[in-house]
Amino acid sequence: MGTSGSGQSPIAPADSVARPAPDAGPLERLRELLLAPEVRALVEVRGRLADLEASQQALARRLPGALEALQGEAETRRMAAALSAPVAQALGTAVRTRRQLLVDALFPVIGPLIRKSIAEALRNLVADLNAAIESSFTLRGLKWRIEAWRAGVPYAEVVLKHRLAYRIDHVFLIERASGRVLWHAAAPELAALDADAIAGMLTALGDFVQDSVGAGEGGGNLESATVGEHLVWIASGPAANLACFMRGAPPERLRSRLQERLEEVHARCADGWPEQGRPLPEWDGLLQPSALLSAGDAAAPATPPARLWPWILLLGLTACGLVAWLLGNHVWDTRIQALRARLAAQPGMIVGAIDSRPWRSLTVHGLIDPDAPPLDAGVVAAGLGGVVPTLALDGYVSTDDAVVARRAARLLAPPATVTLGVQQGVLRLEGSAPGAWLAAARERAGWIAGVARVDLAVQPQADPAAAALLELRGLARELEDIEVPFTEGDAPGPGADAQLAAIVERARRARVLAGQAGVDLVLESVGSNDETGGVEINRRVRAQRAQWLATALAARGIDGVRSTDVGSGRHRSAWLRLAIGDVP
């Protein structure tokens, strides 16, 4: 021992510096030697202290008033700046010495924060689980499913177990007081480390935590610490602590296991702990990482022979593949049946063979009538997974009613007023149509392929041109009988005006009708005479009377009338003749 016995004497109170005890040891004498000048200074300082105290009390009385008197922003800001450092320091001191007060004050703020972070953590866990469950069709997922199936537990439980995987890197048994390592073990592949320093730091940390939390003996032990992915759990005992360094997420039951093991270590050393550097051999069995890991997990079901599962997996995969292939083919076949049915339902189409390679290509052989309604590409390709069918179709003549109707419509080109329908080979035409179309239809309908009988129920439509011609002809006949009488030469007789008016009216109407009927119309004024008089004179008189009528008509708006004389006369008169051209 380097110190003499007097080094162990009780610590001297401060006053003893001035009045040394007579039996003071050499260290005490040393203190006097060193401190004599300081004691003199102390007396001086005490005097000054009393003065200071008096002035301080006065200041304390004045201070609140002075602070309240602070006015103006600049002043306040200066004060705040001056106070910031001492206030910060005061807060620091408060954290150390008045912890509970601060905790109480901060509690309402911290509570929600903690809840929020817990919610966050839970969300992450759920996300983890979801990811795991979603990834269940990966190889690992399949393995876990098989494991769950073999063990008869829910899949999620297996996922949780694997997701919570962890490993133990180091185990320390540490003497509680000194922080010395009593025993240490590491996972085999880890690099050596300074176990003594780590155990020391851990102990110092524990002391520090206990001191700062200040919960007295037993309370406020350091139980766990995390650094990145590394985690330390510490079980505390009266003589020794057990520290376990891990990575991952260990289950809570490991914590109680650590405590149990530590208690066992204590129990076996009840009669005294082994000398330093001589760990008990049974500690190995109790505390090795492997020993801590395996215990309690024995309840897990015996795992199947390791080499079996790849085969089960392979078999499973093959079976899955086979089932998928068969399923795919079956689905394809039903789709083809559906396609055949769809095509067969098309009028004017006969479906023959359908050649296909499932989900790749498809050719439809068959016959189609040129008059069949066009195929809807969408209908044909529906449900074939993007395969575009090739149609290899030859022509034929269909007797399908729908197709025959389309053919009849194409050949007869009925006007909009005619409806056309085919039923069991009977072509029925209804409505009304111009006579010309009607005549053609009557002639051709019976020849259309697929038409066995024609039911022609079409009313002929009135033809305005023909009607106009008819009326025109009637007018021409009327006009032959409307004569303008003459007395002598070209002097009109009584009633001539009335006759003239009748002629004018009909001539106007005749020109309108000629336009409607589309025929050329020439108006000729004709003169006639009775049997008296000579031939030459009569011919002259007839010309005079025809000319008179033409002039009179021109005066009434009907011009272009050609005058002519007729050889044989009837009366002393003139009339209007209509010369109607050929029907176009």
Add this chain to the structure above:
Amino acid sequence: MSGATHKLCLLGDFGVGKTSLVARFVHSTFSDKYLTTVGVKVDSKQVALPGRAAVKLVIWDIAGRNALDALGRNYLRGAAALLLVADGTREDSLASALDLLMQSRSVVPGAIVTLAVNKFDLLDEWEVVPPVLVELRRSLPVFETSARTGEGVEAAFADLAGRLAS
């Protein structure tokens, strides 16, 4: 290979060079930067002893202080040796070291003690005068050390290790 392991605590006022002494002894390094120690820093070193089994020192570099509080006393528990450190250029640091020694007695009554008066390379600025050291040497082993140059450092630790082994 190893004989026993012993806990050694360094005690002394702020900035006297405790951390620097450990750095010199364990890692053979020195820095002019002053980073005050917070709490404790624990290191360990195997010390070979001529003709005897090596001794392993677990060295607790405790944050500088001039009085022992409860936490400080906790740190000392189980220590087999104390290395008091004072700064030769600050006489008050020597008083602090001795104060600390006396306060530590209640926790580690049996610990062996050595005093290192550090910063020997600044001898011109020393306030601790030789007569004081002579007086001190009568009570406990005293080493003048310099963490900067390494002078006396090995000797101080070796002295402790040797006494621990015996």
